[in-house]
Amino acid sequence: MAELNMLSLKKLLREGTVSGTFFVYGSEAFLKRRACELIGEQCMPDEFPEFNYEKLDGQRCGVDAVITALGQFPQFTDKRYVIVDDFSFSGVSDDDINYICEYIEKPTEGCTTVFRYMAEGSHNDGGFRKVCECCKKFGYTMKLETPDRNGLCDILCEEAEITGARLKPSDALYLVDRCGNNLSALVGELSKLAAFAGRKNITREMIDTLCSASLESKVFNISKAILRGRADEAFRLTENLLLQRTAPNEIISIMSGEFVDLYRAKAAKAAGESSAQVAKAFEANYKGKGFRVDNAFRDCGNYSQALLAKYIRLINRTAVDLNSSKTDKNIRLEQLISELCLAGRELR
Known part of the structure; x- marks a missing residue:
């Protein structure tokens, strides 16, 4: 259906109920985690989550567990949410990959599945590419890379607003220059600043006092x-x-x-x-x-x-x-x- 970024994902989720399969990969770990949180806010079942929420460790589970999870209907409610982390398609038979692609093309009603790859580049084999292309056609793909400097600042300002604090774009740039472009580290520094600032503006003086320079x-x-x-x-x-x-x-x-x-x-x-x-x-x-x-x-x-x-x-x-x-x-x-x-x- 579509290739998404964080903005288009938020727009998609605002427009209505979403189901199907998401394929989330790329270099930026923070954004991959946040994408799953946003999808989960809408797709996580409100009732009986013990039956309808499943998180699979793709490095430990076999392909049968993945296929079974894709095929299960919601129980006692209308939503089911599955996350499959870092599943390697290396060594998986063509038949099993085709089974997975069939579920992506015609997803189980009410079921939302996210294939998420936190380890960048470790699963880039033929099966990975085939399933990714299938999701691009029948579901959603998200390749989330480290944003540029302005993109980092936009995210930091948004994260500050979520906490109730305020961060000016110019001060967000200052924070990036001081602490580097690792988004997870930046958000960690921002958490300290927001806790200190409360509902006030985060200032450069606070950044100098509380944040360790890279x-x-x-x-x-x-x-x-x-x-x-x-x-x-x-x-x-x-x-x-x-x-x-x-x-x-x-x-x-x-x-x-x-x-x-x-x-x-x-x-x-x-x-x-x-x-x-x-x-x-x-x-x-x-x-x-x-x-x-x-x-x-x-x-x-x-x-x-x-x-x-x-x-x-x-x-x-x-x-x-x-x-x-x-x-x-x-x-x-x-x-x-x-x-x-x-x-x-x-x-x-």
Whole structure:
């Protein structure tokens, strides 16, 4: 019948009673859980749930249990709800897959079934694809990936409203920048903020006080200090990370990615390319992280390609040193910060 996203699912559920089969997969665990909650709010039986709600562990149950669940009618009520988690079609016979597809094409009256795949990419075999295509034709499919930066902010504002608190879009962006783009982690941070704020606005001061900055955010602040010529701040932030026992290799890896983002954006701008074109050209790097390209396009204007290239060479050389010598890694990282700050003075 349809491919759905979260918005179209909510619209579908608002329009009336839904039944049939849903196939929910993709990279974003929080959205997959939320989709099942929304479907369950309408399709979960109000009466006799012990007979009419079933959740199968697809990694443990056999195909017979799945086929039996699909074929059962509601008992003593008009609704039945079944969730099948992470069922692997590997090794399932063609006949059994065809049986499952027959139930998807002509679902048992009053029965709603959700095939949900929480483990991304672990079930992408021929049977998986066939059942997914069958659901696309006769039921509903939902491929739920990590939203872009604006999508994350929309979800956070909506989640805040559900709790009774209020979160401005600009402050939602600030929360994403501080805590990263892991939606489950963001919602966890939002829960703390909402509990503290009550029915008031969630402010940036609350975010700074209550939310732990992600490692990516902390390294970004070091890079920002270097780019702005603030050597003392860059050294202070680096020392703080080392005192927290953050591995120098991790810091350098993240920092390298940030400067590579800026270099790609600078080169793309010079060639008349857009951020969307860069994200598509380097899809493996930016899947679900398109905001990194947008941020790089926003920030790269003040720096020359020569300077950014110099930064990348220095970082790569340090990465090689850390992996191939017995040099004290903390000292070598601090040397890198010094070299980057000096390069900025020379080439800015």
